[in-house]
C-alpha cells in the first residue's frame with residue numbers, strides 16, 4: 355500500500371496494469387483505472403478527470419495530490435496495489451464487416467480463434483487442409499453473429515496455396531486479419547509436395563507464400579494485420595543457411611526442425627514489419643505464442659516415451675485450455691494498442707499459461723542478417739515474391 359507521493363511508481367510504465375484507488379479513512383476501493391503510460395505522465399495531464407460514485411454522490415477529481423485533499427476534503431487517495439490487467443474475449447470489439455482468415459481453423463488455437471471472431475460479427479474463413487474436418491468443426495460452434503466459411507488450404511502444397519488465394523480473391527475484396535496459425539510439431543523427417551522439409555514447409559514457407567500472395571489485399575484494407583503463431587521453442591531454434599532444409603535428413607531431429615520453424619516465424623514477422631515501416635504502409639505484423647495449451651499439436655510427441663512418462667505432470671503444471679492458449683494471438687490481432695512487431699504470450703511462470711501480454715522473444719529472432727537471408731531463401735524456395 356503506497357500513499358501518493360511516497361515511493362510512488364512515478365516513472366514506472368504501467369502498461370498492462372490497473373491501479374486501484376482507495377479511501378484513506380475506510381480503505382474502500384473507490385475505483386480501478388488502467389493507464390498505459392508512466393504514472394507521472396498521467397497525473398500531470400489535467401484532462402485526466404475521473405468521475406466516481408461514492409456514498410451516492412457523483413464526485414469529480416483530478417489525480418493531483420496538492421489539490422486533491424483541499425478541494426474535496428473527503429478523499430485522500432492512495433494506491434492499494436497495482437493489479438494486472440486481465441485481457442479476455444470480452445475485450446474483442448464488434449467486428450461487423452471485417453474479413454479474417456485463420457489457417458488451421460479446424461482445431462486447437464485456430465478453432466478458438468475462428469469461434470471468438472465469428473461470435474463478434476466477423477466473416478471468418480476457416481482455412482484447413484481437410485474441408486470435411488473444417489465443416490465438422492464449424493458444426494460444433496453454436497450461434498454466431500458473423501459468418502464462417504470453410505475453405506481448403508494445404509500449406510504443404512504451394513499449388514494449393516495459390517488455388518486458395520485465387521478462390522479467396524474471387525470472393526472477398528478485403529482482408530482485415532490473416533492468422534498464420536496452422537502448424538505441425540516434431541514430425542519424422544519428411545517433405546512437402548514441393549520437396550521442402552515438412553515442418554518448415556508448413557509452419558513457415560507455406561505461410562510465407564500465402565502472406566505474399568494476399569499482400570495486395572492486405573495493403574488495400576485499412577489497418578490490416580498479420581499474426582504469426584510462434585512458440586517458446588523458438589528460443590532453442592538455430593538457423594543454418596548451409597543446410598536450411600536438413601537435406602536428405604542430414605542433422606535432422608524432429609524437435610530441432612520444429613524449433614527452427616518457430617524461430618523462422620519470428621524472423622519473418624520482424625522482417626516484414628521492418629519492410630512495411632520503411633514503405634510507410636498501414637499494416638501491422640505481430641507474433642504470438644500460446645505457452646502450452648491442450649490441443650492436438652502433441653500428436654507426434656505423444657508417441658515418445660518421455661512424453662508418456664511426464665504427460666500427467668506436464669498437463670498439471672503448465673497447460674491451459676485451447677481458449678487460454680488462443681488469447682495471445684487473438685489479442686495480437688485485435689487490441690487497438692498493439693504495435694507492429696510486438697509479440698504476445700501468457701504472463702505466467704515461464705510464459706506457459708496466464709493472461710496475454712507483450713513478451714520478449716530471444717536475440718536470435720531479432721537477427722536482421724538472418725531475417726534478410728531467410729526472406730531471400732523463402733522467395734527462392736516458394737517462387738513467390740512480395741510486392742513490398
Ligand SMILES: NC(=O)c1ccc[n+]([C@@H]2O[C@H](COP(=O)([O-])OP(=O)(O)OC[C@H]3O[C@@H](n4cnc5c(N)ncnc54)[C@H](OP(=O)(O)O)[C@@H]3O)[C@@H](O)[C@H]2O)c1
Pocket residue numbers: 457458459460461462463464481482483484487507508509510511535536537538539556557583584585586643644645646647648649650651652679
Ligand atoms: N498447443 C501448444 O501448446 C502450442 C505451443 C506452442 C506453439 N503452438 C503453435 O500453435 C499453432 C496451432 O497449433 P495447435 O496447438 O492449435 O495444434 P493443433 O490442434 O494440432 O492444430 C494445428 C492445425 O494446423 C493444421 N495443419 C497442419 N498441417 C497443415 C497443412 N499442411 N495445411 C493446413 N493446415 C495444416 C491442422 O490441421 P489437421 O487437423 O488437418 O491436422 C490443425 O488445424 C501451431 O503453429 C503451433 O506450432 C502450439
